[in-house]
Amino acid sequence: MRRATGIAAFDLDGTLLRGRTVCEMLAVPCGRVAEIQAFERSTTEFAVHAGRIAMAQWYRGISRDLLVEALDSALWAPGAVSAVAELTRNGVEVVIASITWSFAVELFAKRLGVSRYLGTELLADGSIRHVWPRVKGAWLLEQANELSIPADRIAAIGDSSGDTDLLRVASLRVFVGDRVPADLTAVHHLPGDGLERVARLILEAWGSPTNSGASAAVTE
Numbered sequence: 653m654r655r656a657t658g659i660a661a662f663d664l665d666g667t668l669l670r671g672r673t674v675c676e677m678l679a680v681p682c683g684r685v686a687e688i689q690a691f692e693r694s695t696t697e698f699a700v701h702a703g704r705i706a707m708a709q710w711y712r713g714i715s716r717d718l719l720v721e722a723l724d725s726a727l728w729a730p731g732a733v734s735a736v737a738e739l740t741r742n743g744v745e746v747v748i749a750s751i752t753w754s755f756a757v758e759l760f761a762k763r764l765g766v767s768r769y770l771g772t773e774l775l776a777d778g779s780i781r782h783v784w785p786r787v788k789g790a791w792l793l794e795q796a797n798e799l800s801i802p803a804d805r806i807a808a809i810g811d812s813s814g815d816t817d818l819l820r821v822a823s824l825r826v827f828v829g830d831r832v833p834a835d836l837t838a839v840h841h842l843p844g845d846g847l848e849r850v851a852r853l854i855l856e857a858w859g860s861p862t863n864s865g866a867s868a869a870v871t872e
Contacts, residue, residue, distance in 0.1 A: 655743075655799075655800075656743055656744065656745035656799050656801060657742070657743040657744060657801075657805065657858070657860075658743070658744045658745070658801060658805035658806070658807065658854070658858055659744065659745045659746075659747060659792070659795060659796050659799060659801045659805065659806055659807070660739055660744050660745070660746050660747070660807040660808070660809065660854055661746075661747045661748070661749045661788075661792045661795075661806075661807070661808045661809070661818060661822070662736075662746065662747070662748055662749070662808075662809045662810075663748075663749060663750060663809065663810040663811060663812075663814075663815050663818065664748055664750035664752060664757055664760060664771075665750065665752060666810075666811035666812055666828075666829065667729065667809055667810055667811045667815075667828055668728065668729055668732050668748065668760065668764075668847075669726050669727060669728060669729060669732075669760070670727050670728070670729045670730075671726075671727040672725070672726075672727070673692060673752070674723065674726075674750075674752040674753060674756045674757075675688050675691065675692065675707065675752060675753075676688050676689070676692065677722045677723050677725055677726060678707070678711070678719055678722055678723070678753070678756070679707075679710075680722050680725075681714050681718045681719060681721075681722050682710040682711065682713075682714055684707075684710050687706070688707075691703040691706075691707075697784060700784075701782065704772065704780055704782065705780070708774055708778055708780060711774070712778065716755075719755075720755075720759060723756055723759055723760075726760070729828075729846070729847050730845075730846035730847065730848075731846035731847040731848035731849070731851075732764070732847050733764065734847075734848055734851075735846075735847035735848050735850055735851035736764045736765070736766065736847075736851075737765070738848070738851045738852075738855070739851050739854065739855070740765065742855055742860045743860075744807075744854065744855070744858075744860075745768070745795070745799055745801070746764070746766050747766065747768040747769060747770075747792070747795055748760070748761050748764075748766055748768075748769040748770065748771075749769075749770045749788045749791060749792060749808075749818050750769070750770060750771050750783075751771070751772055751783045751784060751785055751788075751814065752771055752772060753771055753772055753773075753774055754769070754770075754771030754772060754773045754774070754783075755771075755774065756771070757769045757770070757771035758771070768795055770783055770787075770788065770791050771783060785813075785814040785815070785816070785817060785818075786817050787817075788815065788817050788818035789817035789818050789819075789820055789821040790817075790821075792806065792808065792818060792821055792822070793806075793821050803823055804823045805823070805858060806821065806822045806823050806824070807822050807823070807824040807825075807826065807854045807857075808821070808822035808824075808825055808826070809826040809827075809828060809847075809850055810826075810827060810828070810829070811827065811828045811829035812829050813833045815827075816833050816835065816836060819836055819839065820836070824840070824853075824854060824857055824858075825838060825839045825840065826839070826840045826842060826850050826853065826854075827839045827840070827841050827842070827843075828842050828843060828844075828845065828847075828850070829843060830843050840853060
């Protein structure tokens with residue numbers, strides 16, 4: 653197996669996926685769309701914790717196959733599949749760092765050929781191993797360390813304030829959301845762009861060949 657020359661961590665909801673979030677898609681077979689829309693506006697760990705407990709109860713009455721089927725309605729971000737393939741082809745280890753349910757993260761990771769991912773675990777006994785935005789950065793550094801990847805070859809791509817800690821630990825930061833968090837600096841801002849451009853940006857920054865150039869506004 654070829655040794656990875658760098659690592660690129662993508663958030664899932666809003667970054668690799670656009671439109672409805674994982675939780676919104678899973679709410680459809682449960683008949684809980686209105687409740688999940690309120691949950692998506694939660695901003696504190698206490699509220700998110702309570703929301704996850706409620707969702708775990710909803711899912712108990714739904715087969716896993718039906719839940720997985722609901723995820724088939726997911727909308728990939730433009731160029732997501734080709735961007736991941738291009739990075740992988742050039743020796744970059746692509747990982748997914750998310751706080752949503754790990755069984756969903758695993759599903760999308762497998763579809764992209766990604767073997768390393770982070771997500772909140774819903775265990776067979778109904779208990780939950782929570783993942784919070786603040787642990788994303790530490791997790792990414794763990795993955796880079798396991799792969800012996802130097803600090804200057806760590807990239808992170810996110811779309812919201814929940815990705816701040818993930819982006820902070822990366823030497824190459826890409827933000828695809830509309831508004832870059834005020835406390836983030838040296839960020840390549842590519843709102844609404846296809847992810848192929850993100851892949852080109854990373855590869856060119858690291859001296860890998862690409863088919864065409866890419867540039868982005870960098871916030872300081």
